Amino acid sequence: MRTHFIAIGGSAMHNLALALHDKGYKITGSDDAIFEPSRTRLEKKGLLPVEMGWFPEKITADIEAVILGMHAKADNPELLKAQELGLKIYSYPEFLYEQSKNKTRVVIGGSHGKTTITSMILHVMHYNNIAVDYMVGAQLEGFDTMVHLTEENDFIVLEGDEYLSSPMDRRPKFHLYQPNIALISGIAWDHINVFPTYENYVEQFEIFIDKITNGGILVYNEDDAEVKRVAEAATNPIRKLPYQTPNYTVQNGVTLLETPEGPMPIEVFGAHNLNNLAGAKWICQNMGVDEADFYEAIASFKGASKRLEKIAENGKNVAYKDFAHSPSKVAATTKAVKEQYPDKTLIACLELHTYSSLNAEFLKEYEGALDHADVAVVFYSPDAVKIKQLEEVSYEQIAKAFNREDLIIYTNPAAFKEYLFHLKYDTEGVALLLMSSGNYGGLNFDEVKTLI
Structure with a gap:
């Protein structure tokens, strides 16, 4: 073809x-x-x-x-x-649907956690030698490409993005997949350049649920009040399977997940990731993987690229980078790192980089997002604001939005880099967390590794 x-x-x-x-x-x-x-x-x-x-x-x-x-x-x-x-002209999601019309379509949706949950599912399938087609938004360890399509595989696992399909097709991508099995991990207002009101954004998830095939399955995070409300209000003929964050403990920097066989050490950490794991478990079980096989496989899952990715560690300090940029993701990631390393000084650095995060009206959504950090730093580039043709965001607006008197704010990439490179890593245990969908105006993460 x-x-x-x-x-x-x-x-x-x-x-x-x-x-x-x-x-x-x-x-x-x-x-x-x-x-x-x-x-x-x-x-x-x-x-x-x-x-x-x-x-x-x-x-x-x-x-x-x-x-x-x-x-x-x-x-x-x-x-x-x-x-x-x-x-015949297709948008990206339209073509994926064409390729999967005769398969069981598993679609993972939500404002956050999509890539991680999809990655967890694919890791479990790979571990158990179950071949599936897929499309995921990150490069995964053990997988050559982010998309895999065959004629013979029964299942396709699709990361369901709520952003637009193409310049000609203004529908969210996940509206086109018509899932047999769907998951919603969370709903937190995002993409405000496309969905100008919270209600308009939530409506996209209501439509997504309505697109599930009759007799299909909706797996949903009942810890998220909005997800729970939207899922329970749906009236189409589908099965609904709620999940919640499982019990776990943290001992000496290791997260132990409670399982029927007792506490099990796992590589990922943080309540949000344990919540993601619970959702992935329901999906895998509905794809034919039993509970014991799921736990055996997930123990070795190290995370998706750029999602709480450990970039350096020595006996005293540790550094992570994370794709987190929306308020809910920033709050969950910051809390997770502090919970994992309670005795270290958590220095959390957030770059405001997206259309939403650089919008003066949206900024107030960030209140409290960095509260779990011992030291909170925000970086944004006035040049990025100009490139995106947004109204200028002031230092004062950012300080007010985060509602934290000791917030450190940088607008100059060189000054931010100098700050990072002059922190006292040798004299105290530090957990450095770099959160951004960008690179802080040109920061080389390999250089950061040499600091730790």
Whole structure:
């Protein structure tokens, strides 16, 4: 099947291109800029465009599917040519649904925890030699690509993002998958550039539940009041399976999960991750993995890339980086690290980087998010505010939003880096937590490793 990608270089798009190439499809693609690791990975498979840019002449009548990335604009020359020829044009999630129409679709949704829960499920399946198709939002240990598609596998596990499908299709991605088995981990207002009100955002999850196939299953986190309300209000003919955070203890920096066989040491930590684990367990059991096999497998799960990822440790200090950026994620991650290392000084650094976090009105959602940190630091780049064409956010607005008198605020990348590099790591035990979906204006995380 001849398939052309418009904006092939994106994280999700290039992984789908690689997956289809491995499946035997003939793949072509274009983009105006492709960065690492996409560039090398595409080049290795012979899929890297010869030159950057958009070339309408690449779009010919024999193309059976055109896949449109979020990066492509509605006036893209290749898209216009595809429309002129009447070719079948898919958004990324539409095409994934086409590939999985005859499979049992397992979709993991929620404002937070999606990647981790999907990763946990895939780890358990891999450990138990159960082959499944999948799409996940992070590179996982033991998996070559973030997307895997076959003809023969019975299940496909999909990370269900609530963001828009494509420039032409304004529906959230997870509305297109029509799950047989669905999970909702949490609901906390996000993507305010697309969903301007909290009610509008919550409505997307109500629609997601309504899209579950008749007789399907909804696994939901009843510790989250909004999730519980939305799940219990749903009237479509589905089974509902609630889960909650399991019992656990922390001893000498090791988290012990309570199981029917007694306390079991696990690699991940924090109440939010234990809650994620409980959701993953329900899903795996509904995919045919019994409880004992789940526990055996999950004991060796180390976490998804950039999700509470330990980057350095010595006898005294430890450093983590985490993708956390929304208020609920920041609060959960900060609390988790302090709970895991109660005797260390927790220095929590948060970069405000997304549209939502740099919005003056949304900032108040961060109140209390860094309260579990001994030292709380916020970094944001005024340049990022300008690039995103947002109203300027002031130092005073940030200080007021977090409602913490000792909050340290940096706007200069060099000054923030100097602060990190002059902390007294040698004289006291420090837990350094770097939370961002960016890189603090160019911080090299490998250099941070040398500090610990």
